[in-house]
């Protein structure tokens with residue numbers, strides 16, 4: 263349950279990362295301290311900063327993402343092939359909608375590639391190949407390196423979160439998340455009053471209030487521009503300013519269900535009031551595409567035995583979201 267938090271906690275996850283595949287991790291005092299902090303942050307805000315200094319790949323990716331978005335606007339390298347490949351590739355400013363209102367952002371969307379037929383009818387809408395930006399030429403390699411880094415970071419944090427919920431460290435592995443699906447968006451938000459005619463007001467919403475869909479999101483945000491806002495229980499919008507050497511982490515809808523609502527997928531939005539174009543690379547760590555998601559026993563027990571959510575299938579949730587995100 264979210265509270266009236268006024269700021270977003272910062273957690274140094276290094277002690278967890280050092281021991282997180284050690285069979286005795288549960289007894290380690292450093293791990294226990296991180297787990298305690300994760301539990302508090304997830305209960306109170308559903309958002310936290312994870313200090314992670316080895317984010318050099320992240321910085322490089324931010325730079326090339328800015329470049330790729332720019333090249334794409336100028337030369338239109340990436341296209342969305344409406345019939346063939348609806349969901350992957352470039353989307354223009356205003357194409358993505360949140361609760362019926364166009365978002366003032368542009369983005370390159372990538373999804374884990376599914377083998378054809380692997381998930382039958384469930385997988386069909388998400389089949390297709392990513393359209394990697396053509397410039398710079400090694401972009402695909404950079405992205406792949408970054409994706410594996412984020413996958414590892416997320417897996418480790420999820421082991422901590424599993425303990426925080428009172429489960430075993432591998433609660434989110436195996437059939438739930440051992441073959442985690444992922445989504446990555448390279449997003450650009452025009453500055454307020456830019457002359458491109460698309461975004462001229464300080465009140466334009468870069469991305470409307472929403473929750474994320476999966477387990478855990480890692481946001482790598484542009485330095486120096488505060489634009490991400492998180493809603494607390496009182497309905498106030500709390501800023502999440504960029505902090506160098508951190509990822510902003512937040513809980514998605516699937517973890518809300520798994521935790522039986524002990525952790526919430528908190529509403530957030532983006533408003534870029536600065537005159538400068540803002541870039542963000544968001545990595546979404548999700549359950550297995552076909553995972554049947556239901557509240558964990560241990561979490562139901564902690565909630566006086568009451569199950570608060572129906573079962574969900576992750577892939578169905580994703581498809582229902584993606585299909586309502588665009589005007590057809």
Ligand SMILES: N=C(N)NCCCC[C@H](N)C(=O)O
Pocket residue numbers: 358359360361365445469470472473474475546583587
């Ligand atoms: N894959 C994720 N989480 N993407 C976040 C996009 C949120 C905005 C979207 N139009 C929506 O309404 O959900």
Ligand SMILES: O=C(O)CCC(=O)C(=O)O
Pocket residue numbers: 447449469474481483489490530531532542544
């Ligand atoms: O731009 C950001 O800081 C966050 C973007 C976001 O919330 C999303 O894409 O889901």
Ligand SMILES: [Fe+2]
Pocket residue numbers: 472473474479530
């Ligand atoms: Fe989000």
